[in-house]
Amino acid sequence: MQQPVTYTHTGHRYVLGYGADFYGIWDRAAPSEPVERFPRDDGGWQSAWQRFGQLEPSGTPVGGPGSVPSQPAYPYAQAPGPPHYAQPQRTNGFAVASLVFGIIGGVLFALIFGYVAKGQIDRSGGAQGGRGMAVAGIALGWAWLALILLYAVFIVPASA
Numbered sequence: 339m340q341q342p343v344t345y346t347h348t349g350h351r352y353v354l355g356y357g358a359d360f361y362g363i364w365d366r367a368a369p370s371e372p373v374e375r376f377p378r379d380d381g382g383w384q385s386a387w388q389r390f391g392q393l394e395p396s397g398t399p400v401g402g403p404g405s406v407p408s409q410p411a412y413p414y415a416q417a418p419g420p421p422h423y424a425q426p427q428r429t430n431g432f433a434v435a436s437l438v439f440g441i442i443g444g445v446l447f448a449l450i451f452g453y454v455a456k457g458q459i460d461r462s463g464g465a466q467g468g469r470g471m472a473v474a475g476i477a478l479g480w481a482w483l484a485l486i487l488l489y490a491v492f493i494v495p496a497s498a
Contacts, residue, residue, distance in 0.1 A: 349394025354386060361386035363393065430455045433468030436475025445486065448479030 343362070345355035352373075353364045361382050362372030374389060376382035390397060432455035440448035455472035 345400045347390060347394075347397045348400050349390070349397035352390060352393045352397075353400075354390040354394075354397065363390055427467040428465065429468040430459050430462075430466045430472065432458065433472040433475065436479070437471040438475075440475040440478025440482070443482050445479050445482045448475045448482070452476035452479060 343355050343357050345353050345364075347354040351366055353366065353369075355362060355364065356378065359378050360372075361376040361378060363374045363386065364371075365373045374386070376386040376389075432451045436448050436452035436455055439445075439451060452472045452475040456469060456476070459466045459469045459472065
């Protein structure tokens with residue numbers, strides 16, 4: 339059974355797309371297998387994109403102006419979908435603030451900023467990073483709070 343393929347860009351002779359574990363360039367004259375394969379990672383996408391640009395300098399996104407009809411030439415292809423672009427991930431500012439406040443002992447700010455950041459990062463669909471910093475800020479905030487409570491319970495009464 340063939341792996342499903344999604345085409346992202348089309349040209350006069352070649353088509354760019356991806357399968358479950360690779361990026362590929364297909365020749366319309368022989369569409370059953372890609373004529374060139376690249377690993378399914380950011381470097382592979384860049385290599386596939388550059389090579390496709392060499393072969394098809396005026397290639398267009400599938401479904402874009404001047405593209406071929408939506409009927410794929412490859413019998414196992416899925417409907418055209420969005421291409422995989424390597425987007426740089428932005429670090430959430432609240433996550434950074436949470437970590438900083440957790441380090442310096444700003445308990446309340448570390449906890450509030452950490453939980454806000456964690457929620458925003460989880461809802462961002464991968465566009466934002468910094469979840470580890472948010473979790474670390476939360477953990478440090480709770481650790482500081484525990485130390486303050488231990489100090490209040492054991493040290494303050496003993497000194498009085």
